[in-house]
Each structure stands twice: as C-alpha cells, then as structure tokens.
Amino acid sequence: MLSLLSSLLSLLFVFLISFFIIITSRCSFSLSLLNLLGFIKFTALKDDDDNYKRDEGTYVVREEELQRELMPKHVAVIMDGNRRWAKRAGLLTSQGHEAGAKRLIQFSELCFKLGIHTVSAFAFSTENWGRHKVEVKCLMSLIQHYLKSKIQYFQREETRVSVIGNLTKIPESLRRTIHEIEAATKSYKKKHLILAIDYSGRLDILRACKSIVKKSEKGLIQEEDVDEALIERELLTDCTEFSSPDLLIRTSGEQRISNFFLWQLAYTELFFSPVLWPDFDKDKLVEALASFQRRERRFGCQI
Amino acid sequence: MAELPGQIRRMGGGISQLLEQICGFSRRCLFQVISMGPIPNHLAFIMDGNRRYAKKCGLEDGSGHKAGFSALMLMLQYCYELGIKYVTIYAFSIDNFRRQPEEVQSLMDLMLEKINSLLEKESIVHQYGIRVYFIGNLALLNDQVRVAAEKVMKATAKNSRVVLLICIAYNSTDEIVQAVKKSCINKSDNIKASGNYKHEDADSDVERKDMENQEERIQLVDIEENMQMSVAPNPDILIRSSGEARLSNFLLWQTGNSQLCSPAALWPEIGLRHLVWAILNFQRSHSYLEKRKKQL
Numbered sequence: 001m002l003s004l005l006s007s008l009l010s011l012l013f014v015f016l017i018s019f020f021i022i023i024t025s026r027c028s029f030s031l032s033l034l035n036l037l038g039f040i041k042f043t044a045l046k047d048d049d050d051n052y053k054r055d056e057g058t059y060v061v062r063e064e065e066l067q068r069e070l071m072p073k074h075v076a077v078i079m080d081g082n083r084r085w086a087k088r089a090g091l092l093t094s095q096g097h098e099a100g101a102k103r104l105i106q107f108s109e110l111c112f113k114l115g116i117h118t119v120s121a122f123a124f125s126t127e128n129w130g131r132h133k134v135e136v137k138c139l140m141s142l143i144q145h146y147l148k149s150k151i152q153y154f155q156r157e158e159t160r161v162s163v164i165g166n167l168t169k170i171p172e173s174l175r176r177t178i179h180e181i182e183a184a185t186k187s188y189k190k191k192h193l194i195l196a197i198d199y200s201g202r203l204d205i206l207r208a209c210k211s212i213v214k215k216s217e218k219g220l221i222q223e224e225d226v227d228e229a230l231i232e233r234e235l236l237t238d239c240t241e242f243s244s245p246d247l248l249i250r251t252s253g254e255q256r257i258s259n260f261f262l263w264q265l266a267y268t269e270l271f272f273s274p275v276l277w278p279d280f281d282k283d284k285l286v287e288a289l290a291s292f293q294r295r296e297r298r299f300g301c302q303i
Numbered sequence: 304m305a306e307l308p309g310q311i312r313r314m315g316g317g318i319s320q321l322l323e324q325i326c327g328f329s330r331r332c333l334f335q336v337i338s339m340g341p342i343p344n345h346l347a348f349i350m351d352g353n354r355r356y357a358k359k360c361g362l363e364d365g366s367g368h369k370a371g372f373s374a375l376m377l378m379l380q381y382c383y384e385l386g387i388k389y390v391t392i393y394a395f396s397i398d399n400f401r402r403q404p405e406e407v408q409s410l411m412d413l414m415l416e417k418i419n420s421l422l423e424k425e426s427i428v429h430q431y432g433i434r435v436y437f438i439g440n441l442a443l444l445n446d447q448v449r450v451a452a453e454k455v456m457k458a459t460a461k462n463s464r465v466v467l468l469i470c471i472a473y474n475s476t477d478e479i480v481q482a483v484k485k486s487c488i489n490k491s492d493n494i495k496a497s498g499n500y501k502h503e504d505a506d507s508d509v510e511r512k513d514m515e516n517q518e519e520r521i522q523l524v525d526i527e528e529n530m531q532m533s534v535a536p537n538p539d540i541l542i543r544s545s546g547e548a549r550l551s552n553f554l555l556w557q558t559g560n561s562q563l564c565s566p567a568a569l570w571p572e573i574g575l576r577h578l579v580w581a582i583l584n585f586q587r588s589h590s591y592l593e594k595r596k597k598q599l
Contacts, residue, residue, distance in 0.1 A: 201559055209483045209526055216487045226484050228476045254588070259559040266476055266555055270548040270563065300398025300551060 061290040063282075066114070070293040072246030074118040075111055076268070078260055079104060081252030081276030088276075094138045099278035101146050105153075110282055112159065112191045114289070118240045120194035122260045126166065126203065143197065144174045147181050154181065160188040164236035165199035192240050199236075201262030208234035237264055244268065247292045249285075251277040269295050330575065334385050337579065340586040343539035345389035346382055347561070349553055350375060352545030352569030359569070365409045370571035372417055376427060381578055383431045383465050389535045391468040393553045397440065397477055411448055414471070418451045422458055432464035438531045439473030440481070468535055475555035482529035489525075532557055540585050542577070544570040562588065 079100055086096025108119045124139060147161075154161050163178045178197075211234045215221045221230070237243040245261065245268045253274040257265065271288045273280065350371055357367030375392065382390050394414065400407060421428045421435065428435065437452040444452070452471070527533055537557045543549075546567035550558065564581040566573065 202556065205479060205556065206526060209479075209486060212483060213487050213490050217490065223484055223487050226480060226487065228480055231476075231480060231483065255563040255584075256561065257559055257563070262555045262559055263476060263479065265550055266474075266552040268549060270550075272548070272563075295547070300396045301401040 061283075061287045063114075063286050066286060066289055067293060068115055071115045071289070072269075072292055073116065074120065074240070074242040074245045074247075075116050076120045076122070076245035076248045076261060076265075077104075077107065078122045078248070078250040078258065079277040080250055080254055082278060084252060085276040085278045093135055094142070096278065097139055097142055101142055103278050103280060105146075105150070106282075107280065107285065108159075108193050109157070110285055112157070117190070118192040118194065118242050118245075120196060120237075120240075120245065120261075122199065122258075123195045124165070124197045124199070125259060126198055126200040127259065129169065129198075140171055140174055143195075144171070144177050147174075147177045151181050151184050154185050154193070157191065158188045159191040159193055160185045161193050161195070162239045163195045163197050164204075164239065165197040166203065167198055170198055194237070194240060196260065199260070201257070201259045201264075204236050204261075205231070205263055207236070231263070235263060237261070247271060247288065249273060249280075249288050251275055251280050267297070267299055269297070330381075331384070333579070337582060337586075338386065341589045342386050343582065343585055344387070345391065345536055345538045345540075346387050347391040347393075347538040347541045347554060347558070348375075348378065349393045349541070349543035349551065350570040351543055351547055351551075353571060355545065356569040356571045364406065365413065367571065368410060368413055372413070374571045374573050378573060378578065379427055379431075379467065381575055383433075385578075385582075387465075389466045389468065389538075391438075391470060391532075391535065391538060391554070393470050393473070393551075395439075395471045395473070396552065397443065397472055397474040398552065400443070400472075411445060415448050415451055418448065418455055421455050428455075428459055428462070428467075432462045433459060434462040434464075434466045435459045436466065436468045436534055437471055438468050438478075439471045440477055441472060443472040466535060468532070470553070474552045475550075476552055478531055479526070479556060481531070482526050485529040486525050489529075527556075530556065537561065540564060540581050542566070542581050544568055544573050544577075560592070 082096035082100040083093050084096075085099065086093050089096075104121055104123075108121075111119045123143060128139070129136065161181050163182065167175060167178070208231050212221065212226060212230065216223065216226075232238065232243060235243065244264045244266070247270075248257075248261075248265060248268050249271045250256070251273050253272065255272045261268075269292050271291055273284055273288065275284050353367035353371040354364075355367070356362075356370060357364060362370075379390060395410065399410070420426055423429075427433065435455050437456060441449050441452060448471075452469075532554065537559075538554060538561045540562045541550075541554065541558050542564045544566060546565055548563070548565045554561075562581070562585050564577075564584065566577040566580070568574070568577060
C-alpha cells in the first residue's frame with residue numbers, strides 16, 4: 001500500500017518536474033535536483049518514526065547519562081570541516097586548521113577524562129598531498145608547532161603520543177619533533193594519543209603484507225602461519241593495546257572512511273556528525289558516546 | 304447474481320494490473336530524471352534486519368530471511384533498471400557460522416533453494432543477463448551449496464550486461480589474508496624461478512639487490528590482483544539497512560572512498576525511496592570527489 005502510494009506520488013511529481021524542466025530549461029542541473037531532493041527526502045525519511053534514536057546531531061545528552069563501564073576503549077576521529085568552518089567564519093584556511101588543532105587537544109582531554117584509553121586522529125592523509133602547496137606547508141608547520149609546544153603538557157597529563165604513517169615525505173624538522181615527543185612520552189600507559197600523519201589505510205595493509213612476504217622469504221614464517229592475527233600485529237596500530245577502534249567519529253556530515261583505518265574498522269561503530277570539526281564540543285562528543293552505548297553490537301551472531 | 308463475486312474479482316485483478324503498470328511507468332520516468340546526473344557504477348548492500356523484521360511481525364524464525372530475499376529481488380530489479388552495472392550483496396558472513404546451528408542450517412537450505420532458482424528460465428538472471436560471482440571462502444560451505452554456486456558461476460560466465468557479486472562465507476579480513484597468502488606463494492615461485500636462473504652467478508651483491516627488488520615488486524596491485532573482489536571496481540555506495548552504522552567486516556579494502564548510507568528501515572522493508580535517496584546523496588558529492596581524484 002505504502003509503495004503504491006509513493007509510486008503514485010512519484011508519478012504526479014514526475015509530471016511536475018517535467019513541467020518545471022521545460023520552463024527552466026536553461027537552468028543548471030542542481031535546480032531540478034533540489035526539488036527531487038526535497039520530495040525524496042520526505043518520502044524516504046517519513047517512515048523512520050523511530051528517528052529520535054537516529055544520530056542527527058540535533059539533541060543534547062547529558063554526561064551523567066553515560067555509563068562508565070560501556071565506554072569505548074579506543075575512539076578514532078576523522079577531523080573534517082576545518083576549511084568550511086573557516087570560510088563560514090570569514091577566516092583564512094590556516095586559522096581553520098588551527099581551530100581544528102585546538103579542538104583535537106580539547107577532544108582528547110575530554111575522552112581521557114571520560115575513561116577512554118586510546119584516541120586516534122586522522123591528521124593528514126596521503127591524499128592530502130594533492131592539496132595546494134601553501135596549505136600543505138601550513139599544515140606541516142602547524143602540526144610541528146603543536147607537537148613541540150605540547151611536549152610538557154603531554155608529560156604532565158601522562159599521555160603517550162604516537163605518530164603513525166609513511167613519514168618519509170614530511171619535513172625533516174617535523175620528523176625530529178615526532179621522535180622527540182614519542183621518546184618523551186613512551187613510558188606512559190594509561191592514555192594514548194595516536195596521530196595519523198601521511199597515513200593511508202591501504203598502504204598500512206600493504207606495508208604489513210610486504211613485511212610478511214619478506215619474513216616468509218627468509219623462512220621465518222610459513223604460508224600456513226599467515227592469519228588475521230599476524231597481519232594485525234604487522235599494522236601500524238600495533239603500537240597500542242586496543243588497536244581496533246570501538247567508535248569512529250567523522251564530522252562535517254560526509255559519510256565516508258576516506259582511506260583512514262580499513263582493516264581496523266571491521267567491527268567499529270561509525271558515527272557521522274553534521275557538525276564541522278572545530279565546533280565538535282563536549283556536548284557533541286557526549287552525544288556520540290551515548291549513541292555508541294545504545295548500540296547493540298552483535299559481531300555477526302547473537303540477537 | 305451468482306456471477307457478481309467473480310466479476311468483482313476480475314475487476315479487482317484488472318485494476319491492480321493497471322496500477323502495477325502505472326507504478327512501473329512512473330518508476331521508469333523517475334529513473335530517467337535521476338539518470339540526468341551521475342549514476343553509480345557499483346552498489347553494495349549489507350542486508351541487515353531480517354531477524355528483527357520476523358520478530359517485529361510475529362513471524363516464525365526463518366520467514367524474515369524469505370522476506371529479505373523478496374526485498375533483494377526488488378532492489379536488484381531497480382538497480383539494473385537504473386543502469387547500475389555491478390551490485391554486491393553480503394549474503395552470509397564467516398561470523399554468521401557462529402549463530403545457532405538451526406538458523407545456520409535453515410539459511411543454508413534457503414540459499415541452496417535460491418541459488419538453484421537462479422538457473423531457471425524465468426529468473427532475474429536471464430531477464431537482465433546477469434553474470435553471477437560467488438565471493439568468499441567457499442571451502443567453508445557444505446558441498447551442495449558450493450556445487451550449486453559453482454554451477455551458477457559457470458552457467459552465467461558468458462553474460463556481460465550486468466554483474467551480481469554474492470558474498471557468501473565472506474569476511475574482508477579473510478579475503479585480505481587469502482590475497483597475502485597467494486602473494487607469498489607467487490613471490491616464492493618467482494624466487495625459485497629466478498634462483499635457478501641465477502644459480503651460476505655467485506656474485507652476492509647481485510643476490511642482495513635482487514632480494515631488495517623483490518620486496519619493491521610487491522605493490523598495491525599485487526594485493527589487489529589476488530583479491531577475489533578484483534572482478535569488480537570499488538563500490539561507489541555501500542547501503543546498510545536497519546540503521547546500524549558499521550561495516551561488519553565487509554569490503555573493508557574496497558570501501559575506503561565509498562559513500563556510506565544507513566537507512567533505518569529493516570532489510571525486508573527497504574524500498575525504492577531508500578535507493579533513490581542514496582543515489583541523490585551520491586550525486587551531491589560526486590563532482591567534488593571527481594575533482595579530488597584528478598588532483599591525485
């Protein structure tokens with residue numbers, strides 16, 4: 001009955017659209033798309049009556065409602081939206097990234113306070129090398145500035161900092177700073193902040209495979225020893241106790257993984273927030289965690 | 304007077320046929336409009352929610368999966384009418400073997416029945432000229448299902464219009480492990496071959512360089528070539544029904560840049576509107592993604 005009704009409505013709508021297209025025949029594609037979007041969104045979402053459970057970034061959850069024992073051990077975040085935030089605020093792109101960096105420090109501090117052990121952030125992807133040279137240079141110097149200036153902060157907070165990624169194309173000065181901060185914080189075990197710089201999920205898996213093939217050539221392992229656990233040990237995320245994130249947050253409304261962790265996200269709960277990264281404050285984090293705690297994780301079996 | 308109920312029934316049948324034709328016509332018109340924008344080449348589905356649907360409707364345990372199959376046939380029809388060339392479905396995960404034995408058995412029986420029905424003349428395979436692939440660790444399946452799957456793959460090997468990839472006994476991590484194992488075997492075969500050739504050459508520098516070169520020769524393409532899913536391009540959109548937002552070990556390697564959608568509808572409730580909404584979202588971000596691909 002419902003599909004019949006929506007088909008009849010579609011027919012009526014199609015006639016209206018054809019009429020509209022004839023009238024506005026020189027207009028761009030997006031104008032007719034807007035009408036289509038409006039109608040289809042209405043019919044696609046109107047039967048999602050339990051939408052109040054859906055995560056739309058529109059309602060506030062209190063921190064007290066979260067349960068400590070259900071906290072994820074590892075939260076990963078794709079910090080998307082800095083440039084759009086800067087454009088919206090009438091600022092430069094570099095200021096957008098700076099706001100994003102500040103937000104990451106606050107975000108990780110909040111996570112650790114709530115009992116989360118590991119926080120990993122997608123700071124710079126291999127695909128980002130394709131951005132404008134000036135922006136890339138600015139990002140590199142921003143990362144270096146923050147890492148250098150926060151060494152004492154991380155030591156005070158007893159937070160271990162690790163950087164994972166290719167790291168061969170980054171400036172020498174940044175590489176030195178990374179070694180410095182990793183050495184200064186490597187003994188801390190309770191909190192772990194992982195920064196993915198020049199990271200690609202596929203290249204991480206490829207690196208692990210190369211290492212395994214090399215070991216098999218040397219006779220250190222046999223072909224039958226190759227299993228999922230072995231590959232996991234060879235991935236860059238093996239630097240932490242909880243290498244697979246329980247929750248991945250991506251801001252700015254885009255619903256893609258964009259070549260961040262691939263293997264590691266096999267059973268991760270995904271949370272897509274429409275909010276831009278520099279605006280992702282404590283309320284939004286609590287909302288994401290509340291959504292995570294409500295979810296029923298079945299891992300393919302029980303119901 | 305006695306003829307009246309019969310007449311009413313015939314009239315009712317005629318009306319519903321007419322309505323069906325109107326629906327089909329309006330759907331094709333809608334698809335014409337949507338096709339003005341970019342259409343995805345490959346769509347993947349995680350068909351989640353069959354058991355919850357059965358519980359919700361008070362049906363017996365296996366019926367949710369049967370209803371799910373009907374929804375699948377409808378979605379395939381819509382996808383192929385719209386011009387989407389590749390469709391991948393997550394039919395059965397390796398993790399699902401850990402479910403209750405009765406449920407696993409009933410799923411295997413249902414799959415055997417439906418796989419065999421694909422070979423019938425009236426099936427969707429013949430209607431759309433579908434080439435069918437079964438992707439996964441088929442050795443984990445019972446003999447009957449495996450033989451039936453291989454039969455269907457062989458029978459549809461010449462079809463080339465559209466492609467259906469059915470992931471059965473599949474885990475993405477398992478797929479990658481198998482691809483790595485194959486790479487190991489290939490590389491060791493290459494070494495043996497080149498080792499025999501280099502046997503007379505006692506220069507150790509050349510041997511060391513050769514080892515380094517071998518490592519360099521393992522590129523992304525080697526892993527990708529050995530993946531079972533290499534028969535299709537990466538999915539443009541991944542749709543998971545029932546509102547859960549997770550990948551559950553499905554196409555982890557291939558969906559790095561795919562649009563992810565998670566409509567709240569349970570799989571047997573999925574319909575045209577969800578598909579159209581996913582495609583419109585894809586069209587919205589398509590031009591930006593194409594620009595970024597060119598930058599790389």
